[in-house]
Amino acid sequence: MNARRFLVSMTLIAASTLTACGGGSGSGTVPPATGGGGGNPASITQQTEDSINTANDVGAPMGEISSYNESLSSPLQSDGRVVTNLATVKTLGDGSCSNGVEFFAPDKKGDANSTERIVFYDNGCTQMQSDAVRIYASTGPSAENVQRTVSLFALNSSTAAAVNTETVNYINTSFDAFGYPIYKNGFDRTHTGELDVNGVKTIDGDGELAVLPLSGNSSTYCSDSAGFNATGNSALNETFGWAGTIGNGTRTINSDGSVTWNLTYAGNLYTGPIGGLSIQSGVQNTSCPISTPMFTLAGGTLKGSSNLPVQATFANGVLSNLTISNGTLTNGDTLNVQTNSGVSPSNEHFISGTLASSGATVANFNVDAFGDGTLVVSASGKAYQIEDWHVVK
Numbered sequence: 001m002n003a004r005r006f007l008v009s010m011t012l013i014a015a016s017t018l019t020a021c022g023g024g025s026g027s028g029t030v031p032p033a034t035g036g037g038g039g040n041p042a043s044i045t046q047q048t049e050d051s052i053n054t055a056n057d058v059g060a061p062m063g064e065i066s067s068y069n070e071s072l073s074s075p076l077q078s079d080g081r082v083v084t085n086l087a088t089v090k091t092l093g094d095g096s097c098s099n100g101v102e103f104f105a106p107d108k109k110g111d112a113n114s115t116e117r118i119v120f121y122d123n124g125c126t127q128m129q130s131d132a133v134r135i136y137a138s139t140g141p142s143a144e145n146v147q148r149t150v151s152l153f154a155l156n157s158s159t160a161a162a163v164n165t166e167t168v169n170y171i172n173t174s175f176d177a178f179g180y181p182i183y184k185n186g187f188d189r190t191h192t193g194e195l196d197v198n199g200v201k202t203i204d205g206d207g208e209l210a211v212l213p214l215s216g217n218s219s220t221y222c223s224d225s226a227g228f229n230a231t232g233n234s235a236l237n238e239t240f241g242w243a244g245t246i247g248n249g250t251r252t253i254n255s256d257g258s259v260t261w262n263l264t265y266a267g268n269l270y271t272g273p274i275g276g277l278s279i280q281s282g283v284q285n286t287s288c289p290i291s292t293p294m295f296t297l298a299g300g301t302l303k304g305s306s307n308l309p310v311q312a313t314f315a316n317g318v319l320s321n322l323t324i325s326n327g328t329l330t331n332g333d334t335l336n337v338q339t340n341s342g343v344s345p346s347n348e349h350f351i352s353g354t355l356a357s358s359g360a361t362v363a364n365f366n367v368d369a370f371g372d373g374t375l376v377v378s379a380s381g382k383a384y385q386i387e388d389w390h391v392v393k
Contacts, residue, residue: 045236046331047379049303051363052233052240052391053269054329054355055375057306058337059389060242061265062371064207064225065312066319066389067191069259070132071148071168073117073317074180075103093178097125099316105178107133115178119318121155121346128153129346129370131160136179144170144179148193152370152388155346162202162387166193172286184214188286190294194230195388202392204230206279208294210286211251218252222285224293228300229392232274240391241270241277243297244306247289258315265308269330270300304330319369322351333357345369 075092093105093115100123107116114135121127132150139145146168151160173187181187188210195203205227212220224245232239244267252260270277276299284294308327313320324337337353344350348366351373355362360378367373371389376382385393 044377044379047362048236048377048382049238049240049271050329050331050333050357051355051375051377052384053242053271053303054306054333054335054363055353055365055384055386055391056227056229056240056242057244057265057267057269057329058308058324058335058353059371059386059391060225060227060244060267061246061263061308061310062312062322063205063227063389064209064223065261065263066371067164067166068189068209068223069261069314070117070150070317071146071189072180072183074176074178076176076178077180077183099123100125100318101316107135111135113137113179117317127155128158129155134179136175138175139169140171142172142174144175144181146170146179148191162195162197164193164195164388166191171284183211183219186211186213186219188284190284195390195392197387197392201230203388203390204228204279206281206295208284210288210290212288217254218250220288221249221251222246222288222290223249224285224290224295226279226293226295226297227390228270228272228277228279228297229390231392234274237274238271239274239277241272241297241300243268243270243293243295245290245293254313256315258313258320260311260313263310265306265310267306267308268297269303269306270297271303272300276300306330306335308335318345319351320345324353329355331357333362348373 095102095104100120102118102125104116107114117132118128119130121129130150130152134146134148136144136146148166148168150164152162154161168191170181171188173181174185176182190208192206194201207225209223226243228241229239244265246263246265249263278298280296280298282294306329308324311323321339324335327335329335334356339351340349346368348368350368353365363377365375367386373386375384375386384391
């Protein structure tokens, strides 16, 4: 959810340098300002807020989808069918390398009721990108609790630069031999979690997901989520938050085994004092569409809203294509995002996005398939680090 953990060099007008954390390559160059506003501090501040909010707004559904996708990546259900042969189950959980993924059941520590799924930058399974450990426990005949810990690594690094932890609860479903919800039957899911960067709680995010039973090769789902940057931006003396819903999205299993999520994300964007934002929890939804979100944001000032049409395809559990066409955002800004198929998914320029206002570029961002890279605000030339789909510094 770098060429995974990119170290981003942040060029400041005052000629100071912000060094990003965790190892990896920097962004290298900063494009000239094309977004207007010149040296007007108020205009630069507004464009900076708009740019960071936009990157986080994209990150809200993408972070959630990436988490959901990994949570549904049981090798027993890759094509929508459930494998029950015990010999096959044993083979699937033995940690063998398969197209850049290793799967262990139980996890490598041997914990009871656990799995471990390691994704690598390369198909030969030599350069680790993420290590996801699930420990699950039944909480009822159709319910389960999962403690999920995902360690994220920069390219060529064996030390985790960030760790995503989640407490996940499933209801109204059945489970396969690895404790995954059986996707074809549908389920309801909630999670609360955080992203720690270099040991510091940086992103706080919660969400819910309702999936209807499979029909043919596709199913309908809906979700809502809310989150904020817990560390904030000291230069702006504020922090950024987001909350939004997906009304009736579809998740389709393609003929080649890949999975495509189609959705329209309706988001709200917030700013607030550092330490002043919090997530409020309400009643869980178990049907679509969602009229009253379970998770909302409190303590912030609403800065605007967005409407983002998103299509995201995952192959072997890794994002292979992302498209957002003419998304609309606050202050009349528009957003377009595309995948650059000519570069590796581990390359920071694999996915590119442009925020524009009246035809002028407000900001550009580039991230790899795992949501790590750089946001550059045109009016100031400042660059910000994107980690796991959200601006963290």
